[in-house]
Amino acid sequence: MIQEYNPSIEYTLGKANVIANALSRKAYCNSLILKPFQPELCEAFRKLNLQIVPQGFLANLIVSPTLEDQIREGQLLDTMVKKVKRGIDKGISKYKYYRVDDRDTLFFEDRIVVPKGDLRKLIMNEAHNSLLSIHPGSTKMYLDLKQSYWWTRMKREIAQFVNECDVCRRVKAEHQRPAGLLQPLAIPEWKFDHIEMDFVTGFPKSKRGNDAIFVVIDKLTKVAHFLPYAEFSYNNSFQASSGKAPFEILYGRKCRTPLNWSETGERQLLGNDLISEAEEMCKVIRENLKAAQSRQKSYYDSKHRDLAFEIGDHVYLRVSPMKGTRRFGIKGKLAPRYVGPFKIIGKRGDLAYQLELPPNFANVHDVFHVSQLRKCFKTPERTINFEEIDLQEDLSYHEHPIAILEETERKTRNKSIKFLKVKWSHHSD
Structure with missing residues (x-):
């Protein structure tokens, strides 16, 4: 645009130019005048007969080729590009979407072809890790890059590059179904072959100072033993998994209560008939429990996904950040959700793994x-510093404020409210 005018350049003294714009002065040049030089440096300059010019500065400018020039130079050495150019010259139909411009640069439609090598990693790194990008996902990154660049298996390489990003794996939330399918326990063959024990805690203290209930449950009949009245009500209630009340399964008849006193009477079966009835009832209960477990597993697995690792793989470990002061119960979104990676050194069952922790x-x-x-997805090539996070037994770590970065004050009609921007631990600048 400036070529349409005939400008004239006139020199103006710096002290006379009171309306100088920002580009006419270098702030770091003027700062040289204000900073006193070290005595040892001044003495060395005096011995070398050197003169200090505080108003000047020395710059070393190196002109580097643009990305398009680097791609053009890389195409000259790429065998695939040479093959496509020869196919274009011969008029082969499968190369009809390729073209070569006047600078001998190969394009696929309107997108420049990137040859194999470090140029692809440079482009993906600039689109994912630079200050002008925000670690986009593979789909968003591919849609942005495909407008200007093209290479074979481009979408697959971008997805692999994003999967190997250490920052994304540690910080980004996982938008997938939880891992691990349901593993039902084995159904016992007879009553009280296997029992389950549990403590129900958190109750107010009784007169004797007790605040927990010890519960024992038979895995086959679902008979439970705990508080007397609650135990009677539970054992006399219908159980969906077994199809009967636990009391009826255990004793072979319904329990007498004021509601069904007339429906029960003295047992008429004795000896072998009683044993046969008990065995038949246990057989029916086992079939009902298998059907219930199958139904529960189908429902659980529909909301979970199967995930398995091998010994020697590296994985990240999920942690929970906890701030000393939490506003509205919201966690820091930039806090790490995972730490690691750690090496798997053992497998415990089908769904548990032992890690090599620091x-x-x-x-x-x-x-x-x-x-x-x-x-x-990428074997770590560097030693990671784990001293930054003090991990607790429940996989949580506490965050604490380090410094106040910014302070503002907002005024309303009747008062002013002070806002502070706080830097928390385990967060980058």
């Missing part, structure tokens, strides 16, 4: 459910 995680149990793990 020494400062000694208070954490090293066996974790598969739902707490996220796969690391």
Whole structure:
């Protein structure tokens, strides 16, 4: 645009140019005048007979080729590009979507063809890790890059590049179904072959100072033993998994209550008939429990996905950030959701894995459910500093404020409210 005018350039003294714009002065040049030089440096300059010019600065400018020039130079050495160019010259139909411009640069439709090598990684790194990008997902990154660049298996390579990003794997939330399918327990063959024990805690203290209930349940009949009246009500109630009340399964008849006193009477079966009836009832109960387990597993697995690892794989471990002061119960979105990666050194059952944890995680149990793990697609090439996070036994860590970054004050009609921007631990600048 400036070529349409005939400008004249006139020199103006700096002190006389009171309306100088921002580009006419270099702030770091003027700062040289204000900063005192070190005595040792001044003495060295004096011995070398050098003169300090505070108003000037020295710059070393290196002109580097643009990305398009680098791609053009890379195409000259790529065998696939040479093959396509020869096919274009011969008029082969499968190369009809390719073209070569006047600078001998190969394009696929309107997109420049990127040859194999470091140029592809450079482009993906600029679109994913640079300051002007926000670690986009593979789909968004592909849709942005496909407007200007093209290479074979481009979408697959971008997806692999994003999967190997350490920052994305540790910070981004997982938008998938929880890992781990349901593993039903084996159904026992007879009554009280297997029992389950549990403590129900959190109750107000009784007169004797007790605040918990010890519960024992038979896995086949579902008979439970705990508080007397609650136990009677539970054992005399219909159970959907077995199809009968636990009391009836255990004793072979319904329990007498004021509601069904006339429906029950003295037992008429004795000896072998009684044993045969009990065996038949246990057989029916086992079939009912198998059907119930199958129904429960089908419902559970529909909302979960199967995930398995091998010994030697590296995985990230899910953690929960906890701030000392939480506003509206919201966690920091930039806080790490995963730490690691860690190496898998053992497998415990079908859904649990043992990890090789660093020494400062000694208070954490090293066996974790598969739902707490996220796969690391790239073997770590560097040693990761785990001293930054003090992980607790429940896989949580506390965040605390480090510094106040900014302070503002907003005024309303009757008062002013002060807002502080706080930097929390485990967050990047």
